[in-house]
Amino acid sequence: APLGNRGYCPSRDGGWGMADCYEGGLTAYMARANENTLLLPQCETAGCLEHIDEICALEGIDGIFIGPFDLSIALGIPGDFADERHINAVAHVLDVCKKHGKLAVMFCGTAEAAKGYFAQGFDSVTMSLDIAVLADAFRAVVNTALN
DSSP: OOOOOOOOOOGGGGGGGGGGGGGHHHHHHHHHHHHHHHOOEEEEEHHHHHHHHHHHHHHOEEEEEEOOHHHHHHTTTTTTTSSSSHHHHHHHHHHHHTTTOOOEEESSSHHHHHHHHHHHHHHHHEEEEEEEEEEEEHHHHHHHHHO
16 A cells, blocks of 8 residues: 555565564565565466557556567467567567567576576566476586486
């Protein structure tokens, strides 16, 4: 509050209710939280893609986070990121974000893909899943130890 409508729980961002950010009371905390929170809707559906310009134009939207797997499924090409329809959809979202001065954020699975998305102009890239990164690290440890 006063933006949106959601519950309250003193969590990590506010030191579980004990951080200095609570000086001034709950209302002051909520104002700071609103100033320091990004709103990044995910573009994962054909409907979102169709209305991406309208979505990016909304007050309070800080950017768009592209979920490439769900987007590819919505486009009828599950996991085929090399398909022109997926490439064009991703480029379109990026272009619209830039047009509106919004952040463009992409999810990908590898450091090489992340490098490519940064080169393409994305502001941020989320790479892999924490469990996959840990599994890869431990595989490397085991391979080094056993070979």
